Amino acid sequence: MKRNLFTRKILFVFCVTLLTALLVACAAKEVNTVPVEDKEKRVKVEKPMLLSMGETLVTKADIVPSQEVSVVAEAEGTMVARKTQIGKLVKKGDILFTIENSSIDLALSKLQLEKEIARKRLDNAKIEYDNSVTLRKMSLEKLEQQKLILEREMERFQQLYEASAIPKKELEAIEDQIKLLALDIKQGKEGYRQLLQNQDLALMEVQLKELDIALQDISLKQDKLQIRAPITGVITELQGAVGMKLRGGEPVAKIESHQPLYARAEIAEHELIYVQNRKSFPLQVTVLNETLDSQLLFISPSPKSGKNGYKMELQIANNHNHKLLPGMSAQLVLSDDRSQEVMTVPNSALFRDADEYHVFTVKEGKAVKTLVEIGRRNKEYVEIISGLTSEDAVVVLGQNQLEDGDIVVVLQ
Known part of the structure; x- marks a missing residue:
């Protein structure tokens, strides 16, 4: 029994020793492989x-209309029609308002009647004049023909008288008739000359021209009763209502031209380097989420009085859809190199x-x-x-x- 126990102890020690030796050998093998793996980083x-x-270098820009016009009433009267509204796009010459003025209408009718009467009077006078000229001319021709006949007859009478065939009284009688005809012809020619120089027709023509001028003047006044758009643009203000009395020179509307629109900005002196030798600049419009093209019109040659800023004005090229409006917030891109x-x-x-x-x-x-x-x-x-x-x-x-x-x- 004791011998078997001793044998078991020896076997146990041997197994432990063998296992330890194997573990040490494996550990030594792993240590040898670490340097190889460490060579790869x-x-x-x-x-x-x-x-x-x-960031992009930008400066604030104001969007402004290229033209802004105040429309005024050029004649007195009562507004009888309003043919537009705020925000409407109108073309140059479109009627915005109609005014009524009875005194202008009455004066126009009176002048038109006076002109018609004067025209008829002149036409009749011309007919009478032409007839008088024709009659005077025919009368002169008849007198000259009679004188020619008598002069021929006198030659015959002269021969008869020289032949003592007729008395001297008959020769003197025909001479007197010729003298009377010559006097009538002279008077007739003078009358004809005076007729040709008659100033009555010329005076009537002057009067007719004066009536034409007066009619043109009153027609212009009547045309001013139609208040028209002086430019193509958008109505931004309207004043007055139908039935309102208007005075000459009284403002009734404002029109802005949005084609094109302008951008105005101010830049500091150190920013001038970004705009020199450039003609076009991007314009960022936040509310539209768009960047539009703009063309430089001018840069002021000196800083604005009282401010350290140079004024820039640019024309916005592509606003054909009319989305961009004056007053919208915009940023003028001076340089995007840094972005x-x-x-x-x-x-x-x-x-x-x-x-x-x-x-x-x-x-x-x-x-x-x-x-x-x-x-x-x-x-x-x-x-x-x-x-x-x-x-x-x-x-x-x-x-x-x-x-x-x-x-x-x-x-x-």
């Missing part, structure tokens, strides 16, 4: 990102060596120390100006343990 990589490193997307990497990926900046990239399973040129920085990222491409794998985690050429394992 584990890292995390990212490609460079495109990010905006700044452009640039290549960036996390700040943690960057390290400095001898006044130069580097990052580690992974190429063909090895860490490559890469020289980079940096630009702007913020709390998280740094701008890479040169040294990297958008496809480079930049080490962003584990770079502190790396040396150039180290074998790396990229963690997913």
